Amino acid sequence: MRARSSAAARSGAFVAVAVALFCVQLDFFALNLALPGIAAELGVTVSAAQWTLSSYMLAIGCFFIIGGRVGDVFGRRGTLLAGTALFTAGSVGCALAPGLGPLVLARIAQGVGAAFVFPVAVAVITNAFPERTRAKALGAVFGVANIGTALGPFVGGGFTEGPGWRWIFWLMAPLSLLSLLTALVYVPDSRDASASRELDLLGCALIVCSLAALTLAVERGDSWGWHSARVLLLFAGAVVAGGLFLVRERLARHPLVDLRLFRNVPYVLVTGMGSLSNMGYGVTVFLATLYLQGVRGLSPLLAGAVFLAPALLVALSGPLGVRLSRHMPPTAVMALAGACAGTGMYALTLVSAWWLYVPVFAWCGLGLGLGWTFSSVATQQTVAPARAGEAAGVLLTFLVTLGAIALAGAAAGISAMTPRRSPEEAYDAILRLGGVAVLATAVAVVAVRLALRRSGRRRA
Template sequence: MPDPLTTSDDVGTASAERNVLMRAESSAAARTGAFIAVTVALFCIQLDFFALNLAIPGVSHEFGVTAPAAQWTLSAYMLAIGCSFIVGGRLGDVFGRRGTLLTGITLFAAGSVGCALAPGLGPLVAARIVQGVGAGFVFPVSVSVISNAFPEETRAHALGWAFGVANIGTALGPFVGGGFTEGPGWRWIFWLLAPLSALALLIAFAYVPDSRDTSAPRQLDLVGCFTIVCCLGALTLAVERGSAWGWDHARTLALLGFAVVTGGLFLLRERLARHPLIDLRLFRNIPYVLVTGMGSIANMGYAVTVFVATLYLQGVRGLSPLTAGIVFLAPALLVALSGPLGGRLALRMRPTAVMALAGAVAGTGMYALSHVTAWWLYVPVFAWCGLGLGLGWTFSSVATQQVVPPARAGEASGVLLTFLVTLGAIALAGAAAAITSMTPERSPEEAYDAILRFGGVVILAAAVVVMAVRHRLVALGKAPPLSLHTAPLPVPSGDGAADARGGDRRTGEDRQ
């Protein structure tokens, strides 16, 4: 099994040849087709999630159910997607990314049709679960498809543009959801997604080249799959429903306890399994840990900022949902642009440095947002905040592909996305609980400002930690300086040298 702590440049000519075999030979047409298929699929997933939030009242009214019951259409989706990232990423690495991508898009398209035709809340929730599983397969495999279809010199640029277009779906989601709900009906959200998903499926079938981890046997750790799905499912459900049930309710506590037990069993299984679902040595790759940690914190900040800003604009400023949506256009636009920007920065800066820069922009933006009230300053500060937060969680997917071998791209992406989604949901639940606890003694505006300031300080501190750790690695000779023109560090001979330092040859970072 290849050492997950090294990149393709770390292990000399033999490793480079092996990585060439792992990537499918792809023509320019195949690369373009793969890019379009992945981009359209990611666009659909982002649009779907952010559109349905505004459709909950419409779903509740049509089916004659309460708003909390209708909320299960969101909770079920989050539950399914959160449980599928790791399994989907590893399925692609082991059995082939093309087949896994096609399966994921098919499930998402079928789920979209099922949602559009659902006669009641139960079938709608079931179709949303199918959608979530499909999206959970598509996201990590899409990253690895791009990574293995494009050469190293253009890979980051392609990933950046793919996420940039996908983030347009994030920006359009509220308008599409609100517009369809007030117009022809919420079902048209899914009637829009179905043909777009079918288009992505046809293009992927025609053009996406196949690739996989050729060093791994075609075996899947089923016990590991079962335990991690149980762990993430219980944790996601507890976080999603904790505020409704009560954080001290028996159901919430039982789910959290079950998540802890199954999580421990998963880690034990991965240490003992011959072919684990996740090679735990991945977490000895310090640059990967830094990128994943910084990206997760940025996504937590993104979830909290959008939530708090929505409450502030409508509750304190008294804006209508449509007017508030217009205010969100500025940060949404910069979130969309953060994808291509990250691709360009990757050509000039080490991935860990880009992540620290994103944290600095996001942290200052969140902190400043809590102090401004004038519209002429609020909107640009909000946009600045969106740029940093968007760059942080978007570029993390690009950066992970630069600090791990292409053979393990799906696994690394699946783990990252699991952290992003799970910790984002936890941060959102924590922010809601904090607002509830503070409002008896403070005004809502003061509570919102306090949360933004706390989040800004946390993100800034994380950025400082990233650069401090990186500086220490440079001082120890385990990472190159920030200059991209510096020659790679010499590779210690033999695996034993790496293992003697805790499994780290150069922390996997000759470009980081």
């Protein structure tokens, strides 16, 4: 059921959601360049400091589906408020953390809060705005959020070299508090009126166990060894818990995820292309960071400055996707994004001169950003508004989990290739493989879309 809201309430909801997603995106992309500074200040190795990223990925990946469904069932306003409050408290905890242990715990709190905020935020906009302006509002929200993506590496590198990494979190704390207070005043409530106010707790436990085991295995596989007993047991646990989750969802009276969602072919196409775009974005940013600092010898601040060009186009990709969707079906926009992203990733391996590297990197950022940003808008165009939170949660779970797997695969690939090849050659090989995979998927999306059109589904 979509809440009836005034213009003031819609504007307030927009501000609350946009600021919240800005903070989540900034937090997600700022900390990579700060790891050496964190390790030095806390007296730990960089490998140990990596847990500040891994713990966040674990928390956010495990709770996306739960956060989206809690909002649909119990109300999106309360869920958004709870998630934003937890994220704010986690930010303050990170800024004050005296050691690695408290920092990791605060990062987990941030991750759980973000996992409740993100899918519910999308659903809040979907239900607060009328259909004629909904896509425009979502595009603008992701435009603001992607400014956080754009500033993330620059803020992380700049604060690490300047006043210190803790200021990353001191920046987010008042912003997320502003989002919380705005949401408290303006965000109208909405929920799935057809859903019983019951949550599949067993399903929640199974999906958390499965995703936690899978994410931990891929995050730690390279350092623990891919054939080690710990990693193999984690993979086995993920498969078993995941299988039990699917069985549970088929039998439950009020499932956490309605598996009929995956009979919606446009939704599956959008989710697949969006997930691959996010995988490509994460890998490209990771490899570019290694290339700029390890091969080019740039400082964290200068490396962050190079990221401004592609990140600016990522920020613009939200509004661009909405404009394109007025003239093209969602799956066509996703296929176009894949074509831009795949060519950009491959072209990055062919250039080295700065005058060409930066614009190609920007083109790559546009395609990848459009792919994973517009996927959140497109899912809202292919599912009923009552299930908006659930659809967003499932999409975001795929984005984050597969993104973590892609990063782990890239790190493992570099480790395997560098004894025989230079680091730059290893980076290029991975980028070429990713570019071809993204392009091939875009072609597959076009083929399926044409088949759907021939069957009579015009807006597929």
